[in-house]
Amino acid sequence: MAPMADVTDCAFRQIIAKYGSPRPDGRGKPDIFFTEFVSADGLAHPVAREKLLIDFIYGENERPIVAQIFGANPENIKKALALCKELGFDGIDINMGCPDKTIEKQCAGAAMMKNPALAREVIRAAKEGGGGLPISVKTRIGYNKNEIETWIPELLKEDIAALTVHLRTRKEMSDVPAHWDLMKRIVEIRDNMQVKTLILGNGDVADLDDARRKCEETGCDGIMLGRAIFGNPWLFADLPHPPPSPERGRDTLSFQERVGVRLRVMIEHTKLFEKMLGKHKNFAIMKKHYKAYCNGFDGAKELRVKLMETENAEQVESVVNDFLGNL
Numbered sequence: 001m002a003p004m005a006d007v008t009d010c011a012f013r014q015i016i017a018k019y020g021s022p023r024p025d026g027r028g029k030p031d032i033f034f035t036e037f038v039s040a041d042g043l044a045h046p047v048a049r050e051k052l053l054i055d056f057i058y059g060e061n062e063r064p065i066v067a068q069i070f071g072a073n074p075e076n077i078k079k080a081l082a083l084c085k086e087l088g089f090d091g092i093d094i095n096m097g098c099p100d101k102t103i104e105k106q107c108a109g110a111a112m113m114k115n116p117a118l119a120r121e122v123i124r125a126a127k128e129g130g131g132g133l134p135i136s137v138k139t140r141i142g143y144n145k146n147e148i149e150t151w152i153p154e155l156l157k158e159d160i161a162a163l164t165v166h167l168r169t170r171k172e173m174s175d176v177p178a179h180w181d182l183m184k185r186i187v188e189i190r191d192n193m194q195v196k197t198l199i200l201g202n203g204d205v206a207d208l209d210d211a212r213r214k215c216e217e218t219g220c221d222g223i224m225l226g227r228a229i230f231g232n233p234w235l236f237a238d239l240p241h242p243p244p245s246p247e248r249g250r251d252t253l254s255f256q257e258r259v260g261v262r263l264r265v266m267i268e269h270t271k272l273f274e275k276m277l278g279k280h281k282n283f284a285i286m287k288k289h290y291k292a293y294c295n296g297f298d299g300a301k302e303l304r305v306k307l308m309e310t311e312n313a314e315q316v317e318s319v320v321n322d323f324l325g326n327l
Contacts (some may be wrong), residue, residue: 001236002202002226003034003068003093003138005100006285010057011273016229017061019265020236030236031222033062037095040071040080041106049083054280056087064090066136070098072107072118074125081129091134091161092126099170110170113143116154123158134161138202138224141182144171148182152189162198163190164224178203183218200224208238231292233265256327259297263320266293267313274313283311299323 001008001016013033020030038055042048058065067089071077077094084092096119098109105111112119126135137155141148146169155163165186167178183201190199202224205211211223229235266289273286290307294300306319 001030001033001229002224003037003095004226005036005098006281007230007288008034008036009055009273009277009281009285010059011269011276012289013062014059014272014276015233015265015269016236017059019233030225031064032091033058033065034093035065035067037068037070037098038080039106040069040076041073043069043080043083044073044076051280054277056084056089057276058089066091066093068093068095068138070095070103070106070108072112072122074121077122077125078129081126081133082131085129085131085133089133091136092130093136093138093164094122094126096137096139096155097166097170099173110140110143113139113147113151113170116151120154120158123155123160127158136160136162136164138164138166140166140168140170141179142169144169146179146182148186148189152186153193156190156193156195156197159195160197162200162221164200164202167201167203174203180204180214180218183214183220187219198222202226207235230289231262231295233269255297259327260324262293263324266290267317267320269293270313270316 001013016030017033035058036055038052039048042052056067067084067087069077069080069084069092071080081092095109096112100109103109103111107115107118112122123135123137137160139151139155142151152163152165165183167180167182168174168176180201180203183199187199190197198221200222201214201218201220205214205223205225206228211225214220214223225235269289270286273281274283287308290304294304294307303319303323307316310316310319
């Protein structure tokens with residue numbers, strides 16, 4: 001599951017962990033969870049650190065769990081990695097693809113693509129600070145244009161555990177289809193360099209079937225799913241959306257019942273957000289999920305409008321109960 005700022009917080013990951021693997025064998029949840037990205041500079045600062053640690057809360061049911069960080073100061077990267085190791089994370093991912101201008105002003109995120117030498121220095125500092133933790137990188141195919149022939153080899157020279165490539169440039173943002181035609185070449189570059197780095201693809205992956213198909217077609221080692229998880233915590237379980245309860249059978253829920261299940265999970269998600277993060281984060285952050293949960297059924301637009309006016313989980317539950325009572 002892709003790391004997404006103000007999306008993949010601890011409450012959201014707990015919902016995915018619960019509904020992403022309802023099968024008896026426990027399979028189905030993401031193979032790897034990632035946290036939201038956190039500033040290495042902030043983690044290295046004794047005062048700022050206390051406010052940021054809320055983003056590093058995780059449960060044992062989320063393992064393996066990877067902490068994603070960003071930053072361009074090698075010394076602070078080293079300190080942040082030591083802290084991540086102390087917190088018990090299973091790996092560290094360095095963001096070298098975020099197009100946010102505030103991040104780029106710090107020479108971090110996508111700005112790293114403009115300074116390969118610094119990017120490599122940051123990776124080396126992460127390895128030193130992480131004390132043996134696997135280090136991975138998430139990046140893009142280039143800044144203003146396709147630069148995989150130069151940028152990808154620079155990262156692979158540092159023998160990182162995994163490299164996730166969002167198959168768009170920084171300039172393209174998400175405004176064009178992901179360039180999956182480039183993935184075969186990225187894998188080929190890795191193979192020609194004879195390194196063991198896992199190559200993961202990211203961008204425009206609809207579901208697990210699409211993910212498997214892209215792996216087979218391109219030869220990449222795995223897929224990172226982002227937007228596909230919105231409103232669909234059952235995605236990784238490879239079940240209907242949403243699935244019926246086991247006692248009712250696989251295909252016995254009516255459309256109205258399925259809507260009800262989805263909205264009840266939305267309420268559960270909201271309550272969990274309020275319980276775990278209500279004292280630390282603005283309730284408005286939770287509302288970005290409502291458009292995805294409330295989609296594809298009559299009255300969804302009107303329901304979303306009402307939900308956007310809510311200020312807490314109790315109000316959300318009341319609005320949903322009124323809606324379901326009139327279905």
